[in-house]
Amino acid sequence: MDFEESPEHRALRAAVAELGAKYGHDYASAKAKAKEPMSELWDEAGSLGYLGVNLPEEYGGGGAGMYELSLVLEELSAVGCGLLMMVVSPAIAGTILTRFGTERQQQAWLPGLADGTKKIAFGITEPDAGSNSHELTTTARRDGDDYVLNGRKTFISGVSEADAVLVVGRLESAKTGKLQPALFLVPTDTPGFEYQPIEMDLVMPEHQYQVFLDDVRVPAAALVGESEEETALWQLFAGLNPERIMGAAMALGNARYALDKAVAYAKERKVWGAPIGAHQGLSHPLAQIKVEYECARLMYLKAATIYDSGDDEAAGEGANMAKYACAEVAAKAADQAVQTHGGNGLASEYGLGNLLAITRVARIAPVSREMVLNYVAQNSLGLPKSY
Numbered sequence: 001m002d003f004e005e006s007p008e009h010r011a012l013r014a015a016v017a018e019l020g021a022k023y024g025h026d027y028a029s030a031k032a033k034a035k036e037p038m039s040e041l042w043d044e045a046g047s048l049g050y051l052g053v054n055l056p057e058e059y060g061g062g063g064a065g066m067y068e069l070s071l072v073l074e075e076l077s078a079v080g081c082g083l084l085m086m087v088v089s090p091a092i093a094g095t096i097l098t099r100f101g102t103e104r105q106q107q108a109w110l111p112g113l114a115d116g117t118k119k120i121a122f123g124i125t126e127p128d129a130g131s132n133s134h135e136l137t138t139t140a141r142r143d144g145d146d147y148v149l150n151g152r153k154t155f156i157s158g159v160s161e162a163d164a165v166l167v168v169g170r171l172e173s174a175k176t177g178k179l180q181p182a183l184f185l186v187p188t189d190t191p192g193f194e195y196q197p198i199e200m201d202l203v204m205p206e207h208q209y210q211v212f213l214d215d216v217r218v219p220a221a222a223l224v225g226e227s228e229e230e231t232a233l234w235q236l237f238a239g240l241n242p243e244r245i246m247g248a249a250m251a252l253g254n255a256r257y258a259l260d261k262a263v264a265y266a267k268e269r270k271v272w273g274a275p276i277g278a279h280q281g282l283s284h285p286l287a288q289i290k291v292e293y294e295c296a297r298l299m300y301l302k303a304a305t306i307y308d309s310g311d312d313e314a315a316g317e318g319a320n321m322a323k324y325a326c327a328e329v330a331a332k333a334a335d336q337a338v339q340t341h342g343g344n345g346l347a348s349e350y351g352l353g354n355l356l357a358i359t360r361v362a363r364i365a366p367v368s369r370e371m372v373l374n375y376v377a378q379n380s381l382g383l384p385k386s387y
Contacts, residue, residue, distance in 0.1 A: 015050075016050055016072050019045060023038070027040075035205075042116055051116045054091070056098060074253040082253055091239075091243060112163070126153055140182060147217070153213075156209045162188055164186055167186050169184060196209060197209055197210075241315045244303075245300065252296060262333070263277070300326050323362075323366075
């Protein structure tokens with residue numbers, strides 16, 4: 001084990017942090033209030049190669065792994081301008097297409113994902129099934145040389161920005177006759193594909209959508225994989241572990257942003273002649289968050305390392321634990337940062353108020369803390385399944 005990052009990783013962190021500092025929280029906040037995506041930051045990050053560091057070099061990517069991509073999102077989040085679509089487009093869609101896509105699909109999509117000129121959203125969650133792939137009601141049926149999709153999706157991030165959505169549906173297996181998960185690349189301009197925004201109290205540059213698929217006809221080449229026999233649940237899980245690792249990276253970056261703001265304020269703000277950080281009522285909670293932050297950081301980097309080693313089974317445990325740990329410390333850090341600032345913590349000038357809601361999301365999505373605990377109880381501890 002080596003707990004010291006390589007010079008290349010440190011250089012990547014520094015370069016991304018420098019880019020993020022050009023934009024920062026004020027930029028992200030203005031975009032969120034205007035209900036606009038952070039296109040300028042996305043485009044610059046893509047042109048510099050940061051969005052595709054995990055994708056194959058032959059398709060314009062950096063040839064690295066999830067570790068490197070997560071560092072990019074962590075550093076952007078740590079300066080207040082994390083890009084949520086990084087979780088979806090290069091991490092989930094890019095990983096799935098790299099591992100299971102046909103050569104035609106890879107040629108068509110990976111170069112654009114690598115430089116940011118194309119985006120793919122991810123559609124799994126449904127109104128009644130949530131993310132339970134066994135209960136999804138979106139179905140695909142073969143009709144000649146096409147597939148016809150019908151179903152509903154909800155809380156799908158960034159559909160209006162995306163060129164296509166990687167839709168998770170269920171397809172009748174030619175071997176068994178049973179319905180099994182299958183993934184389809186559906187361009188957002190396909191007839192029958194409709195979406196509408198979900199009104200949210202959360203103020204973010206990225207938006208959530210309901211998606212409606214009514215007799216959406218796509219060519220057979222839209223099926224991810226070489227044949228129907230190759231569609232399987234593990235294709236889906238290959239994208240969900242990166243999603244959890246990237247969610248952890250974003251949450252950890254948010255935690256660092258909140259902690260840095262709180263510590264700086266606690267050093268500068270003076271009451272009765274002394275900085276407020278001199279009082280244990282404030283210093284101890286911040287110190288505790290620092291301890292929990294460092295523990296969460298180790299778990300998330302371990303998860304990324306395991307994933308990049310190719311051990312999918314171990315990666316599932318690590319990714320879930322990392323997402324849990326980082327989400328918990330992010331929520332605590334945001335809350336304590338606001339408390340440290342007092343009334344100023346809710347003033348727009350200090351850039352913390354909306355972080356309370358943003359960090360709260362990390363405890364819910366992309367998988368709830370309760371489902372993570374179910375996973376750990378069953379898979380790590382060997383306890384009976386509870387659902």
